[in-house]
Amino acid sequence: MALTSLPKLVSLACFILLSSSSTWMASSARDFSIVGYSPDDLTSIDNLVILFESWLDRHGKKYESIEEKLRRFEIFKDNLKHVDERNRALTNYWLGLNEFADMAHDEFKQRFLGLRVDDRLPRGNELRREFEQRDFESLPKSVDWRKKGAVTRVKNQGSCGDSRRANAGSCWAFSTVAAVEGINQIVTGNLTELSEQELIDCDTAYNSGCNGGLMDYAFTYIVSSGGLHKEEDYPYLMEEGTCEESRAMSEAVTISGYHDVPANDEKSLLKALANQPVSVAIEASGRDFQFYSGGVFDGHCGTELDHGVAAVGYGTSRGVDYVVVKNSWGPKWGEKGYIRMKRNTGKPAGICGINKMASFPTKIK
Known part of the structure; x- marks a missing residue:
């Protein structure tokens, strides 16, 4: 039963009952801060x-029942309050009512994160000798691998597998694939979309499909298995399937290895990023991340890594330095699927821990 089919009086009565906690909406029009909406949108139940x-x-x-719709409206209301209040306080970035505005924050975290950090396969291959040389003066002031043709479209990991499990998600596969797509284009000149689903189905020695994983493990798998197939030959299903490494007998894109960027060293991350897109891990469980809409993110977040993404550039805007990060929550989130995250914070781990666990694949032509 659609909510709009209810008589207006009954519909309004339901929402008025649900809105007893909404006295915050009576704030003055000049305090209005929801991007894209007029002041009147927040001043009446109607x-x-x-x-x-x-x-x-x-x-x-669309929802299956009127009860579910009313429940989602209550969540929407609370998220609207958060977005409005935060936008009044923010200066460098802003939030918006994106497609996740009907999701409670705990629900969102369970569905869309999924990095799993453990010690089963110790991080190695750190290029300490190369990266600890302090010859950073020659680095370009800005880099954008999107403009250089080494970044594919923004993809959407969706709610992979059983979203009821903590840290369920396939972000690690998307982070890995973005970095491999990048180095493949740089070396061969071909920008080819590669298969996250193949990693989810086949890379099971250390990674756990829709229930989380780590990019270093995935790089190791790609080397040992002989490469990744194209996205079109092994499309994303948003669930775990049966491994078909030789699907369609199509050509696979290979890498020769991978390296870890020295941890907690932003200059080393920039040096790596000046040469290619880089897989990075961040803490994305803060509520502002759910509704990030634009600007240079400098919000509060910790360094407990829970999400895999890909750094694809860096630059400066209005005196604020940032790293360009490609997410896997679809093009409607953030700046068409990207977020600019502040750098030069003075903290070794960087904002949201972005400097803690960066790595990149290598490829010999």
Whole structure:
């Protein structure tokens, strides 16, 4: 039963009952801070219902029951409050009502993170001798591998597997693939979309498919298995499947190895990033991450790594230095699927721990 089919009086009565905690919406129009909406959208229950309905239409959201829709509206309301309040306080970045605005934060974390850091396969291959040489003066002031043609479209990992499990997610596969796609283009000149699904299905010695993994393990698998197939030959299913390494007998893209960037060393990360896209791990469990919409992110986050992404450039905007990060939450999130994260924070681990666990694949032509 669609909510819009209810008589207006009954519909409004339901939402008024649900909105007893919404006195915060009476703030003055000049304090309004929701990007893309007029001040009146936050000043009445009527307009709030309209805002929710328009958000549903924009993102193609549908629910199985009126009860589920009312529950999601309550969550939407709370998220709207968070976005509004945070935008009043922020200066370098802003939040928005993206496609995740009907998801509670704990639910979001369970569905869309998934990095698993452990000691089963110790990190090695660190290029300490090369990267600890302090010859960074020759690095370019900015790099953008998107403009150099080494970055494929933003993909969407979705809610892979059983989202009820903690840290369920396939982010590690998307981070790995983005880095391999990058070095393959740099070496061969061919920008080829590669298969995350193959990693999820086949890389099971140390990684756990939709239940999390780590990029270094995936690089090791790609070397030992003889490469990754194309995305079109082994498409993403958003669930674990049966390993088919020789699917369609198509050509695989190979790498020769991988290296770890020295931990907690931002200059070394930039040096690596000046040469190719790099897999990085971050803590993305902060609530602002869920609704990030644009700007240079300098919000509060820790260094407990829980999400795999790919650094694809760096630069400076209005005096604020940043790293360009490609996420795997689809092109509607952030800046068309990307986030700019502040660098030069003065903390060795960097914002959200971005300097702690970076690595990149190598490829011999």
